[in-house]
Amino acid sequence: MDWFENLTALIDLRSFSSVWYWIALAVLWSTASHWVLGIPFDMVSRAGSRGGQAEADLEDMARVMTNRLLGISRIAGLWLLGLTCFFLTSLALIGFLYGIQMAQAVFLMAFPMAIVGVLSLNTARLIQLRRAHGPELRKILWRHRIMVQVVGMIAIFITAxxxxxxxxxxxxxxxxxxxxxxxxxxxxxxxxxxxxxxxx
Known part of the structure; x- marks a missing residue:
């Protein structure tokens, strides 16, 4: 049954040969680039072009998301750091020491996203310290998005x-x-x- 063999090969998630892994990788970085600190980037563009209520909506959204991120980091930051390090170390050992391709594939997605998480915390802290609003807020969010895209390009290249x-x-x-x-x-x-x- 050739069609069944082709179907099982298509949905095989065990290695880099799976088309679904590369689709998931593309969706992951597309989403990470669009949602800046949990804020859809079209809000940033709309606030810059229209101002007024769009600008106020962006500032409210930025305030909510920065308070949320920094609140989580203050309450459970050490636990999250420990669990993340344990998870990434386990994936690295299982994947690269024992040669399990699925663990390698997940590590090459998870490790860059951990870097993005650190960048997001730093950006949220910067927004809160400066009480950024208006053009300054948009500039910080633009810069953060560029950094995420740079990390994404490097990660996609290494993964490929x-x-x-x-x-x-x-x-x-x-x-x-x-x-x-x-x-x-x-x-x-x-x-x-x-x-x-x-x-x-």
Missing amino acids: MWGMYQNLKAGMGNHFGPMGAIEQQVDDDPNNGWGRPGGV
């Missing part, structure tokens, strides 16, 4: 290179290994080459 390497290594192991064995058998065959009738 590592995934390509893993897929090529798996392909070479599957194809060149048996070919090498066949070539060795042909070379060892006493009837091969000049000793075989009709050999060239």
